[in-house]
Each structure stands twice: as structure tokens, then as C-alpha cells.
Amino acid sequence: MSQTRDTAPAASLRGVTVDFAGRDALRGIDLDVLPGCLTVLAGPNGAGKTTLLEVLAGTRPPTEGTRSVTGAVALVPQRTAETDRLPVTVRDVVTVGVWGRLGRWRRLDAAARTAIDDALERLQIQDLARLPFATLSGGQRQRTLLAQGLARAAAVLLLDEPTTGLDSDSAQRIRQIMRAEAESGVAVVCVSHDPEVLSSADRTVHLADGAIAR
Numbered sequence: 001m002s003q004t005r006d007t008a009p010a011a012s013l014r015g016v017t018v019d020f021a022g023r024d025a026l027r028g029i030d031l032d033v034l035p036g037c038l039t040v041l042a043g044p045n046g047a048g049k050t051t052l053l054e055v056l057a058g059t060r061p062p063t064e065g066t067r068s069v070t071g072a073v074a075l076v077p078q079r080t081a082e083t084d085r086l087p088v089t090v091r092d093v094v095t096v097g098v099w100g101r102l103g104r105w106r107r108l109d110a111a112a113r114t115a116i117d118d119a120l121e122r123l124q125i126q127d128l129a130r131l132p133f134a135t136l137s138g139g140q141r142q143r144t145l146l147a148q149g150l151a152r153a154a155a156v157l158l159l160d161e162p163t164t165g166l167d168s169d170s171a172q173r174i175r176q177i178m179r180a181e182a183e184s185g186v187a188v189v190c191v192s193h194d195p196e197v198l199s200s201a202d203r204t205v206h207l208a209d210g211a212i213a214r
């Protein structure tokens with residue numbers, strides 16, 4: 001970890017509970033996410049990892065408790081059947097990452113174009129940029145979604161099982177990018193069952209039945 005323990009958190013949750021129709025997916029979660037730190041959320045299926053990531057992202061409001069963040073947040077979701085069907089190119093998907101920095105009409109300036117090109121290059125998908133997203137392989141889609149997250153240049157980067165189903169070279173590249181982002185000061189939080197992601201973590205948060213076990 002490149003930051004000290006007394007660094008102010010980039011995101012904090014206090015007493016967070018998420019109730020799905022009377023069943024608690026999360027129960028009383030207190031969590032600080034630090035800049036410069038790769039935090040891995042681990043635990044069995046159904047433990048609440050994705051729900052916790054969604055609360056950190058701000059896409060799922062907690063039933064109880066509070067969330068505070070100090071800067072922009074990027075969420076790299078697991079590739080899904082819904083995103084497979086979107087009639088957009090790879091470059092379009094990555095371009096969404098810079099929208100938050102653009103004006104009302106979302107006209108791309110030079111800095112935004114550079115951010116998009118850099119993200120495509122870091123994920124080695126420049127040659128795919130003009131292809132429809134729907135025609136990509138699963139691994140290529142995952143790399144495109146991560147490129148979108150990098151283009152956002154957020155203070156907090158959240159990833160849901162980014163190496164699942166990838167070949168070893170692609171998985172290795174994604175692990176290297178997560179480490180590099182953490183080293184550059186980003187607060188990186190990753191849900192993963194991948195032993196190599198777990199071994200590269202600065203901190204592992206184990207969830208069990210909706211609570212932090214250790």
C-alpha cells in the first residue's frame with residue numbers, strides 16, 4: 001500500500017444495511033476505503049459482495065446507514081447479457097467514461113479524446129475500437145468495461161470479478177492495471193474469487209452472510 005494508515009478515506013460506509021424484501025443482504029457494514037489501496041472483497045456466493053460494491057458506487061441506496069465519498073466513482077460491472085445487446089461500438093462504450101467531465105452537450109475535447117485513447121491502449125483494444133460491442137468475446141467485453149472505468153479517472157475504482165472467465169494473459173493485464181491504479185493513489189475495490197487477485201491485495205475484507213467477518 002502506497003499511502004499511510006492515517007490517510008483520509010476516499011469512501012466510507014457506516015451502519016449500512018440493505019434489505020431485499022425482508023431479507024438482509026448487508027447488515028451493519030462499517031467500511032473505510034483508502035486511497036492508494038487495493039481492497040479485495042472476498043466471501044462465498046450470496047455473502048453480499050456485489051451489493052456492497054453497488055452501495056459504494058451509489059447505485060444502490062442503503063435501507064439504513066450512510067455512504068460518503070470524496071470524489072468521482074467508477075463502477076466496472078461484470079459483463080452481462082443486457083450489455084451484450086447494446087448497438088454501440090467499443091469506442092462508444094469507453095467514451096461513456098468521460099461523460100462526467102464534459103459539458104452539457106458532451107462535446108469531446110482533446111483531453112477527453114486522449115483519455116479514451118489511453119484507456120483503449122492500456123487494455124490493448126485499440127484495434128477493436130470500431131467494432132460493435134455486441135460482437136466481442138466475453139474477455140474483450142470485460143476489457144472494454146475496464147477501459148470505460150479508467151477513462152473516468154475516478155478517485156474510487158470499483159470492479160466486480162474483473163478476471164472471471166478471462167485467459168491468463170488478459171487476467172494478468174487486469175491485475176497489473178488494478179495494482180498500477182492503486183499505486184497512483186486511486187482507491188481500488190475489487191470483488192474477486194481469483195487467488196492471484198487476493199494475493200495482490202493490500203487488504204482483504206471477508207464477507208459472510210451480509211456482515212464483515214474479518
Ligand SMILES: Nc1ncnc2c1ncn2[C@@H]1O[C@H](COP(=O)(O)OP(=O)(O)OP(=O)(O)O)[C@@H](O)[C@H]1O
Pocket residue numbers: 020021024025043044045046047048049050051052
Ligand atoms: N435485486 C435483488 N433482489 C433480491 N435479492 C437480491 C437482489 N440482489 C441480491 N440479492 C440477494 O442478496 C444476497 C447477496 O447477493 P450478492 O449478489 O450481493 O452476493 P455476492 O456475494 O456478490 O454473491 P456471488 O459471489 O454469487 O456474486 C443474496 O442472497 C442474493 O440472493
